[in-house]
Amino acid sequence: MSRKTIGVVILVLWVGALAFLYNRTTHQTLDQRLTEVGMRVSPETFYYSLMQGDTQVGAASSSVDTSKTKVIAADMVRGRFPAGKDTLRLEARSEARFTRGMRLHDFVIRATGDLTPFQIRGVMQEGEGKTLRITTEQQGERAITQEAIADAPVFLPTVAPLPLLLTRAPEIGDSVNVSLFDPMSRALKNVTLHIEADSLFLIADSAAFDSTANRWVKARQDSIRGWRITRRGAPLTAWVDRAGRLIAASEPGGMTLIRTAFEIAFRNFQAEEMQRARSLNKPAGTAGNKKRVVSQRKP
Numbered sequence: 001m002s003r004k005t006i007g008v009v010i011l012v013l014w015v016g017a018l019a020f021l022y023n024r025t026t027h028q029t030l031d032q033r034l035t036e037v038g039m040r041v042s043p044e045t046f047y048y049s050l051m052q053g054d055t056q057v058g059a060a061s062s063s064v065d066t067s068k069t070k071v072i073a074a075d076m077v078r079g080r081f082p083a084g085k086d087t088l089r090l091e092a093r094s095e096a097r098f099t100r101g102m103r104l105h106d107f108v109i110r111a112t113g114d115l116t117p118f119q120i121r122g123v124m125q126e127g128e129g130k131t132l133r134i135t136t137e138q139q140g141e142r143a144i145t146q147e148a149i150a151d152a153p154v155f156l157p158t159v160a161p162l163p164l165l166l167t168r169a170p171e172i173g174d175s176v177n178v179s180l181f182d183p184m185s186r187a188l189k190n191v192t193l194h195i196e197a198d199s200l201f202l203i204a205d206s207a208a209f210d211s212t213a214n215r216w217v218k219a220r221q222d223s224i225r226g227w228r229i230t231r232r233g234a235p236l237t238a239w240v241d242r243a244g245r246l247i248a249a250s251e252p253g254g255m256t257l258i259r260t261a262f263e264i265a266f267r268n269f270q271a272e273e274m275q276r277a278r279s280l281n282k283p284a285g286t287a288g289n290k291k292r293v294v295s296q297r298k299p
Contacts, residue, residue: 033163033167034101034102034103034153034163035100035101035102036166036167037102037162037163037166037167038071038098038099038100038101038102039100040166040243041064041066041071041102041162041166041243042064042066042243043063043064043065043066044063044064044243044245045061045062045063045064046061046062046063046245046246046259047059047060047061047259047260047261047262047264047265047266048060048061048062048246048257048258048259048260048265049257049258049260049264049265049268049269050077050079050255050256050257050269051255051256051257051258052082052254052255053254056268056269056272057079057080057081057255058077058078058079058080058081058269059077059078059079059265059266059269060075060076060077060078060079060257060265061075061076061265061266062074062075062076062158062245062246063075064159064245066100068100069099069100070097070098070099070100070105071097071098071099071100071102072095072096072097072098073094073095073096073098073156073158073159074093074094074095074096075093075094075095075156075158076091076092076093076094077090077091077092078090078091078092078269079269088113088114088115089113089114090111090112090113090114090115091111091112091113092109092110092111093109093110093111094107094108094109094110094156094158094183095107095108096155096156096159098159102153102162102163103124103153104122104124104132104153104154104155105123105124106121106122106123106124107121107122107156107181108120108121108122109121109183116138116139116140117138117139118136118137118138118139119136119137119138120134120135120136120137120183120186121134121135121137122134122135122181124150124154125147130149130150130154131147131148131149131150132147132148132149132150132154132181132188133145133146133147134146134147134148134186136186146186148187148188149188150179150188151179151190152177152178152179152190153178153179154178154179154180154181154188155178155179155180155181156180156181157180157181158246159244160178160180160191160193161193161229161238161240161244162243162244163176163178163244164176164193164195164229164244165227165240165241165242165243165244166243166244170195170198170227170242171195172195172196172197172198172227173194173195174194174195175192175193175194175195176192176193177190177191177192177193178190178191178193179191180231191231191232191234192231192232193229193230193231194229194230194231195227195228195229196228196229196230197227197228198225198226198227198228199225199226199228199239200223200224200225200226201223201224201225201226201239201247201248201259202221202222202223202224203221203222203223203224203247203258203259203260204218204219204220204221204260204261204264205220205221205222205261206218206219206220206261207219207260207261207262207263207264209263214271215268215271216261216263216264216267216268217264218260218261218264219261224241224247225241225242226239226240226241226247226248227239227240227241235251235252236249236250236251237249237250237251246259247259
């Protein structure tokens with residue numbers, strides 16, 4: 001066989017291999033894509049400041065952990081949220097367990113604070129169809145159980161972008177169909193997530209204490225490329241990184257969430273809460289001969 005013939009054969013084999021790989025990656029079933037996603041998920045925890053304008057009103061964390069058989073996603077948010085003319089203190093926690101193929105096994109969501117504590121538990125029922133069994137328990141009330149048919153893989157909002165970002169290099173226009181569990185309506189919603197734009201973010205990756213300002217400030221920062229994820233009818237604008245993890249989010253009411261260092265998110269919010277508690281519980285002062293009554297509320 002001549003060198004020219006060998007060269008042609010190698011070229012044909014190379015082109016054929018590329019065509020095979022292209023066909024394999026572009027014609028994967030969703031199950032195949034999710035298996036790939038599950039193997040690419042990396043354990044990591046991120047922290048966020050919850051802001052209302054320029055004021056920090058809360059803090060949040062989001063973690064993903066893995067084992068040989070499971071992927072566990074845990075989220076927590078703690079803050080003060082406007083409710084009409086009042087402000088409600090609320091802490092909510094969620095934990096969702098998936099197989100390594102990113103199939104939901106179960107989840108639990110708990111909320112406490114200036115409201116009646118409640119818990120939502122969801123368990124996937126495997127059978128002829130895929131059904132999510134949802135049980136809501138509220139203190140002092142009878143548990144309510146309902147079922148929802150899952151037409152697509154089920155995700156909680158914080159991990160829904162994973163199959164969109166972890167199967168291939170993200171491009172504007174990419175989309176994926178998933179069933180999203182909405183904690184507000186206690187229902188499954190079939191949604192299409194789209195990548196609409198990309199941008200660079202400068203995120204604090206360490207913090208130092210500023211004794212003059214008496215708060216934690218950014219010590220070092222890192223640049224991260226993010227992709228804007230949208231779905232039809234959703235008021236929330238979310239940006240995620242290459243691993244599908246949240247970088248920032250905002251809603252029309254002016255509430256924003258931004259990834260930052262742990263101290264900036266939680267220590268600063270804790271300090272503001274303590275300062276607020278002291279101001280609400282300070283003794284009444286006097287103005288001239290008149291007593292000035294200071295309204296006191298439990299923080």
